[in-house]
Amino acid sequence: MVKQNLNKLAVLVFLLILSSGCAKRVVINYDEVRPNSLVQIKTSSGKSVEGIIQAKKPSFLVMQLDKSRKKLSKIKRENISTITGQKNYVLDSQNQIISEWEIENKKGNNNFLLYSLGGCGLSFGASFFLGFLINRGMDDIDQGKTAMWSTAAAGTILGTTLFAKAGAKRDRHIAVENIRDERVELAKKQAIQDRLKRKRVQDELEKLKAERKKQEEEIQRLKNKAKKK
Incomplete structure (x- = not known):
């Protein structure tokens, strides 16, 4: 019975590992x-x-x-x-879409490592204690030790996997938020550049209008001067 339960737990761990990084596609x-x-x-x-x-x-x-x-x-x-x-x-x-490659390029692994190490320690402690209780409740010493260490190993693997998955999810979330913030800042800078560009164009148009007006006034002055002669 213990062996069957451990086999089921091993299959569950394997499925969790496979699904941890899989994005749904259609x-x-x-x-x-x-x-x-x-x-x-x-x-x-x-x-x-x-x-x-x-x-x-x-x-x-x-x-x-x-x-x-x-x-x-x-x-x-x-x-x-x-x-x-x-x-x-x-x-x-x-x-606008943030591509998976951009997220992957931006994503670190600090939380993945931290959660994995912390989860490993916590999971081992909890699963070893559970295995110890199982061992005490069994009459056969050898089977009890096997159950204890098997429970500790399986629990540690499962716990570490779950914590690692949570850490990777946290790293991904941070990467996405950083990309969003960077895009907002980039959009602000682009908006400022666009405003400056429009202002330069507007100033240039005003300058051309002023020069044209000045030329027209000069032409009119020359015409008036010619008429007086």
Whole structure:
């Protein structure tokens, strides 16, 4: 019975590890594709590519196929068989997509490490105590020790996995918030630059108008002077 329960727990841990970094993906149509989203495209020839959408046109898509931004690929709409994208996108304050690659590039692992180490210690202590209680309740000494250490090991693995997943989630959240803040600051700087540019253009127009008015006045003065002669 103990062995069966431990096997079930091991399977649960394995499934948790697999699901910890998996984003939900669904098949989407061409019209649902959005710039800066991470998609996987299968062409009619059977080729499969994954990347970030850099541009979308009615007849083709432009994709970034590597994280270094060195390679772009143009894929015609007529050659696309299926498109698989995320079910839910992470958005900034302007409702623009924050790509998974951008999040991955920005994300640290401080909380992942901290939560993993802390979770390992806490989980080992709790599971060892539970295993000790199980051991005391069993008549067979060898089976009791096996149950104790198996419980401690399985509990430590499960607890560490759960804590590590929580830490990674926290790191991701921090990365997303940092990206949002950076985009807000960038938008503010861009708005200031746009205002300065408009002001320079307006000042230049006012200057040209003043010069033109001055020229017209000079022409009129010369005309009046010529009439007096």
